[in-house]
Amino acid sequence: MKHLKAINRKARRVEEFIASEFGDVHALQQGPPPQRPHFPLGCSLVFSPGWETDSAGGTAGLCQPVERDLYDCYITCFWPAQVPDHFNNYPDWTSKCASATKDWRNIDLVFP
Amino acid sequence: MSAYRQGEFHAFEGGGQNYLYLVPSAAIFALEDLSSAVLDLLQGRELTRDQIIGDLIARGYALANIEETLEELHQAHAIAFGEGFVEPRLEAPQQPFPLQTVVMNVTNQCNLSCSYCYEYGEDRIATPEGKTKFMSEETARSTADFLLNQSPGRRAVHLTFFGGETLLNFKVVKSTIEYARAKAAEMGKYIDFSMTTNATMLTSEIISFLAENNVGVTVSIDGPKEANDKFRVFHNGKGSYDVIAPKIKELVKVHRSRPIGARVTLTAQVVDVKKIFRHLTEEMGFDEVGFAPVTTSPVRLYAIGNNGLDHVLDQFTELAEEYLTYALENKHHGFSNVNDTLQELHQGVSKAYPCGAGLGLLGVAPSGDIGLCHRFVDSPAGKLGHIDTGIDRAVQAEHLNRAHINTKYDCHTCWARPVCSGGCYHEAYVRYGDTSHANLHYCDWIRGWTDVCLRIYGEIAARNPKYLERFDERKAI
Secondary structure, three states: OOOEEEOOHHHHHHHHHHHHHHOOEEEHHHOOOOOOOOEEEOOOOOOOOOOOOOOOOOOOOOOOOOOHHHHHHHOOOOOOOOOOOOOOOOOOOOOOOOOHHHHHHHOOOOOO | OOOEEEOOEEEEEEOOEEEEEEOOOOOEEEEOHHHHHHHHHOOOOOEOHHHHHHHHHHOOOOHHHHHHHHHHHHHOOOEEEOOOOOOOOOOOOOOOOOOOEEEEEOEOOOOEOOOOOOOOOOOOOOOOOOOOOEOOHHHHHHHHHHHHHOOOOOOEEEEEEEOOOHHHHHHHHHHHHHHHHHHHHHOOOEEEEEEEEOOOOOOHHHHHHHHHOOOEEEEEOOOOHHHHHHHOEEOOOOEOHHHHHHHHHHHHHHOOOOOOEEEEEEOOOOOOHHHHHHHHHHHOOOOEEEEEEOOOOOOOOOOOOHHHHHHHHHHHHHHHHHHHHHHHOOOOOOEHHHHHHHHHHHHOOOOOOOOOEOOOEEEEOOOOEEEOOHHHOOOOOOEEEEOOOEEOHHHHHHHHHHHOHHHOHHHHHOOOHHHHOOOOHHHHHHHHOOOOOOOHHHHHHHHHHHHHHHHHHHHHHHHOHHHHHHHOOOOOO
């Protein structure tokens, strides 16, 4: 806090509580991120590394398979791609896809 | 349109710095220019966000800073918006609560006849007729066992010996200390001992025993001879000062393992706080002196009326300011009323109950009857069971329900409720016939004294913050 300074022990606990309640989303333009768990709030709510290419330009050494990108579009709205609505109309869209790296071809188009 | 207004707090100043004591959290925050300016704007009125921003921009503050300040003040509940906050109700602690302290009344007999005594005076509530006057060794051992067994999870517990006059049954005090210490060691616990005495029966042997066994000692004494002997007299009316003075001097000289405290009862006739303090520290050698206004019905001649309490507060304030000058130089000052309050303010305690009586603290009568605290032993009011049969959980639960701050509606608009929580059960019982009644007769006193201590706290925080580190550890162990 910048305009209130915690003086007694309870105030310090209040300050910690406020930081945990209100300080877990951090806009990237606010400067260096706080040293505690938080969401970096930039173009996306979620940081999901490894969906493009690795340092050698390939896709074999990524920390997550490229197919994971499809799920990020689907589950977390990571990227505004056209994927079926899994809440109401197509809850079983990925039911044949137990493992994205192996079964991604089983995910088919949908025809509303 | 929704507007901002001030939240619930007590604003105070210390060492040129503005502070907030937030209620009910008991958090203390220092304000800077802009946060002070926002709160000043909202003094006694409500303003919209645009009005606040417009006013402060005109005074040269940057928009981003104003918005940030509003957000911080709102998050800390220093300002409220729209419907405001629903403050969580203070929860009652889970039962059974582990014991921390037992006050053992080893006798209800006394060799003095202090007129104001709550045990024998005009406002007594005890009815010890037909019960044993001296605690037996067997009951004392059962009490020590009870304390050790009923304190699961606590590494250390505390046993206080009390009376009557405690030393009338010193034999039991001595044997209980030996027994309880061995028993605690067997159980892997630490037990700490203290006692209160009128000092009339202190001997060199007793003093040596207390020093060797690290027993904390508090002496009831009301000051210099003329003050002490007004009420603290033997059965024949003779004052006790000349008897106790040399014994106390020997006690404070020999017993150096613990600070020796004096406990002064203020009455309408004995209110010269500074003079009493000087005498007890400088001439008698006490390390700490604590003062408490007499507990009494208002009609007694020694009762301190409202004007008297104002006078006491003035003197407390002067002595507290002396404490402050000592604290700024990192020196010890024995005015324990300030020290105790600063401890609570530093921790930011917000009490569901005024004290631990009936919860972590119990009083035990010579007969083994359990009372809320030592002031309720041998009294039907506040009886909580017997040492042989344990705490009557139904009676205890009823007490805890009724005494909880949530039920004391009179307190809900008072900013001092985090430290007071309605005040002493015994005082309430004597005044209102109800242990759970808020002590409305001393609200102004509590608020006045808390404000004085907040200002002292604020000044220390501004000028010598390292001093406050001594209050980091909670007193309770």
